[in-house]
Amino acid sequence: MRNISDTIARLSAVHARAAGSGERNDAHLSEITGFGSNPGALRAWLYLPENLTRQAALVVVLHGCTQNAASYDHGSGWSDLAAEHGFAVLFPEQQRANNAGLCFNWFVPGDIRRDSGEAMSIRQMIEAVVVTHGLDRKRIFVTGLSAGGAMAAVMLADYPELFAGGAIIAGLAYGTASTITEAFDRMRGHGGQSRTDLQRLLRAASPHKGPWPRLSLWQGSADKTVVPANADAVLAQWESVHKLGEKPTRIENINGRTRKIWSDSKGRDVVETFTIAGMGHGTPLQTGGGDGLGKAGPFMLDVGISSTRHIARFWELTKPDVRGKAKAEVASPAALQSFAPEEKPRAARIDPTPERANARGAADGFSKVIVDALRAAGLMR
Numbered sequence: 001m002r003n004i005s006d007t008i009a010r011l012s013a014v015h016a017r018a019a020g021s022g023e024r025n026d027a028h029l030s031e032i033t034g035f036g037s038n039p040g041a042l043r044a045w046l047y048l049p050e051n052l053t054r055q056a057a058l059v060v061v062l063h064g065c066t067q068n069a070a071s072y073d074h075g076s077g078w079s080d081l082a083a084e085h086g087f088a089v090l091f092p093e094q095q096r097a098n099n100a101g102l103c104f105n106w107f108v109p110g111d112i113r114r115d116s117g118e119a120m121s122i123r124q125m126i127e128a129v130v131v132t133h134g135l136d137r138k139r140i141f142v143t144g145l146s147a148g149g150a151m152a153a154v155m156l157a158d159y160p161e162l163f164a165g166g167a168i169i170a171g172l173a174y175g176t177a178s179t180i181t182e183a184f185d186r187m188r189g190h191g192g193q194s195r196t197d198l199q200r201l202l203r204a205a206s207p208h209k210g211p212w213p214r215l216s217l218w219q220g221s222a223d224k225t226v227v228p229a230n231a232d233a234v235l236a237q238w239e240s241v242h243k244l245g246e247k248p249t250r251i252e253n254i255n256g257r258t259r260k261i262w263s264d265s266k267g268r269d270v271v272e273t274f275t276i277a278g279m280g281h282g283t284p285l286q287t288g289g290g291d292g293l294g295k296a297g298p299f300m301l302d303v304g305i306s307s308t309r310h311i312a313r314f315w316e317l318t319k320p321d322v323r324g325k326a327k328a329e330v331a332s333p334a335a336l337q338s339f340a341p342e343e344k345p346r347a348a349r350i351d352p353t354p355e356r357a358n359a360r361g362a363a364d365g366f367s368k369v370i371v372d373a374l375r376a377a378g379l380m381r
Helices: 004-019 069-076 078-085 117-133 147-158 180-187 195-204 229-239 307-314 365-376
Strands: 030-033 043-047 058-062 088-093 140-145 165-169 214-220 250-254 257-263 269-276 283-285 300-302
Touching: 030 117, 043 069, 043 078, 058 069, 058 078, 058 117, 058 147, 069 078, 069 088, 069 283, 069 300, 078 088, 078 307, 088 117, 117 147, 140 147, 147 165, 165 307, 195 229, 214 229, 214 283, 214 307, 229 269, 269 307, 283 307
Parallel strands: 058 088, 058 140, 140 165, 165 214, 214 269, 283 300
Antiparallel strands: 030 043, 043 088, 250 257, 257 269
């Protein structure tokens, strides 16, 4: 495997930082169990603000490697924003038995196919939460960082009819890797598919023929973990489904950062990109000032712009008049189609003493390679 030693070294440094970060603080999150067959053996956490509105929106937030639901929420501030604006937040969470680094398995074929593995588990969680709490099917969104960003790309590719919008932060294009070796190579910008092949992979992921969710892309120019070429690949993958030209419709300056926007034939902004100059691997934050939100920490980087706030605005989730508008104006046309899973999920159950999801064996397949590498490096016993 190419450069596995420097990957292990970085994981070791992350492990050391995480060890000193303290216990998880998830008292404001409730675990959901009984949401379906859960073939990906994921856990699920939910935040419902006291001011939850009728037919509220839902944001699905996917953490990065070495993180969990609570730590990513603490850093990104999604539940704080939900408390301000009255929407629900769902946090799928990886288990170490599935992936030793707590990464979502965005490169494992059985976990990224529609109605299979981790993708299916996340879909079941969403359906259960929507049914249980009467949430708005026209306003479901998904975002994530790194492996979580790559898994957000999976969900948008597999279920474009479900989501009104998505946001990928330092993530990777759908279907760009199917082995660990390929995953590490793509992260570093080695190899990869042509623009045509990337677009073919996206269209082949689902039978969807209608309009597609709007998309927000965020990338640090100095990211050496998931290099900027990956954001270019995601953009190239989505150009076809939105019928975009290579040049943006307009360019704006937001908090001193360059924002590129592509609009569709009706003038609706459907894709935006932010490249944060000098930023490494992580979620862009602004923790001070009027837009301050979240907390800086490992992979949560205070660079003077809140990706969380801006993504929510791009989705038209936090505009003051959003709930007074007709739903067709707020939601993506892609989300107007009904969502009918093959398996009817059970209603979500909020359990104060949650039972742990049935984890897949750590020695199985791809996880065994990761576990063996971490053990050899002294990161696991």
